[in-house]
Amino acid sequence: MKVCVTSTGRDVGSKVDERFGRCQYFIIVDTDSGEEKVLENQGIGSSGGAGIAAAQQIVGEGVEYLITGHVGPNAMQVLNAAGVNVYRGTGLRVGDAVESLKAGQLEQITGAVPPHYGMRYGRGV
């Protein structure tokens, strides 16, 4: 299965980025082949709708599972439409988060946080 983790750095030892739409990197791990891929988040520079852009990017990579901190309402709508399962990886390192997911230890996120939560409620417009 293909798992995407929002990451603060470029390797699996980095911490999970709490933010989805404006995270620094996506680390995509194929748990079957063990292959890893690091992508820069294309949504981070958006003036608005960062979560929507980020969601499209990872869906385009064929991701089935997402591990992050919080997801906003618009991004959640896109992820739901694409059938991506979202799990909370707050406080973990990227590699550990993937192992925890495989072990069934992560909490699934179904609800969205308010818009711009990752910007600490600042205006993103």
Added chain:
Amino acid sequence: MKISVLSGKGGTGKTTVAVNLAALLDGCRYIDCDVEEPNGFIFLKPRIERSVEVEVMVPRIEGEKCSACGKCAQFCYFNAIAHVKGRVILFPELCHGCEGCVLVCPQKAIQKDKRVIGKIEAGYRDNIECIRGVLNIGEPVGVPIIQELARFVGDEKISILDCPPGSSCSVVNSIEDSGFALLVTEPTLFGLHDLKIAVQLVEKLNIPCGVVINRSGVQDIIVEEYWRERGIPVLGKIPFSRDAARIYSRGEMLVDKGRFRRYFEEILDNLKGVLSYEAGSSY
């Protein structure tokens, strides 16, 4: 002639200056462009005769025509359209109404719908024409309303534009094509900081400007040096006064109170002087 009243910093007295000058200018037009909090009518109390809704374009995707090619989503700079797994999802509140998606759709599957974002109200206080834009609560972008307000400006009489605070899109759209920018400041470091940004903006747009110092007093020294250095004329001062604050807080006009009227008469005299100088120097 369009005269814009702006400040950079909020709460310096734009509306106070704009409505009181409008009251002294016989037969002028007052336009409240601060569409997020249009409060000039609290003071002018016009009888509202007309109210028109302001609409923006929002795309509507006709499902049966859409081939889910994703060209619209690729084009949209504001991420108002998402394309995933053969589905197109619309986020109307992010749309800026550019109509680009309509143009790029090869199936002609995107129709132009309208969405109301606010209204424009117009009426009179005696012979002062009063117009204001009102943005609906929760709407993120007021610029389309400000652009509609700009259409009311005409050459047949003076228009006083009460601008929003700040110096971003809504202010740029309000002050474009102004004959003069009246900058209202207060003698504080905050006031000076934001005013310098406002000055840069009006200079970039080639609009001549002058300044009014509100809540004037011993602290004026904080801002005065800047005017002198930049050669920006001071058109008047309104004293820091508990009485003025009391009149303002009741929603009354300072020009209706004998003691304060003269400060606005002085601003107006100086403004006329600067404007005739500007008119002369353009020949």
